[in-house]
Amino acid sequence: MLSRAAWSLMLKKSGHGRREMHSPEAPARGEGKMPPYANWYAERSYPMPEEPFCSDLNAEQQALKEKEKGSWTQLSHAEKVALYRLQYHQTFAEMNRRSNEWKTVMGCVFFFCGFTAVLIWWQRVYVYPPKPITLTDEWKAQQLQRMLDMKVNPVHGLASHWDYEKKEWKK
Amino acid sequence: MASEVLVKPQMRGLLARRLRIHMVGAFLVSLGVAALYKFGVAEPRKKAYADFYKNYSPEKDFEEMKKAGIFRSIK
Secondary structure (H helix, E strand, C coil): CHHHHHHHHHHHHHHHHHHHHCCCCCHHHCCCCCCCCCCCCCCCCCCCCCCCCCCCCCHHHHHHHHHHCCCHHHCCHHHHHHHHHHHCCCCHHHHCCCCCHHHHHHHHHHHHHHHHHHHHHHHHHHCCCCCCHHHCHHHHHHHHHHHHHHCCCCCCCHHHHEECCCCEECC | CCCCCCCCCCCCCHHHHHHHHHHHHHHHHHHHHHHHHHHHHHHHHHHHHHHHHHCCCHHHHHHHHHHHCCCCCCC
16 A cells, blocks of 8 residues: 555656656757667567666656665565666556457458449449440350350360250259 | 476477478378379269260261351351
8 A cells, every 4th residue: 555655656756757858759859769779668579678768767766776776675566666667668568458459440441442342333333334245145145055056065064064955954 | 486396398309300290291191182182083074074975976966066056167
């Protein structure tokens, strides 16, 4: 209870420090490092940058850093957590958390597929010229009849499925 | 950390064992695929052609085609 209060107090103080001192657009950073070498956002591909997340420490945090130079067995749990939070932006669990982004992505993908389908349908109705004569149903029927008369592919193919006695397709 | 002693894992010959297993496996799989193809595709196809041509008469076939009227040089 007490350690949690101490940690959250530390977090609040360092939170302000972080946001003001570590905004990426601040020009005073000079030769600030770019991701992934900076620690602004935790990255799964670069989990341990050289620069700590929070390098502008107030007095309390500096005292903690001094204590860190000694034996670690003397650090309390809350202090260890506070040191971790100074060094890293997020824990692995926080960094690797799931999200619902895939639903948005799939929704947009399907939406644009549908929109494309509408465009193609409009094009089919209003842009395409009339079918050539060879694609009309009468011509295709005559073509099929001629192919059956010629007995194309009589072993495995088209004519093998036609029953020449009954004049219908084999069942 | 723990006080019990773990069994020492296999340290050597891992690749050799993998290769042995996979050589045998690949041999069997390819034999199996070839056998399946032969008895699933090749033999039925040969049989179908043999059955077709067993009682095939080119003259009869020609007469049927001529009656259907597909030839241009013969009516």
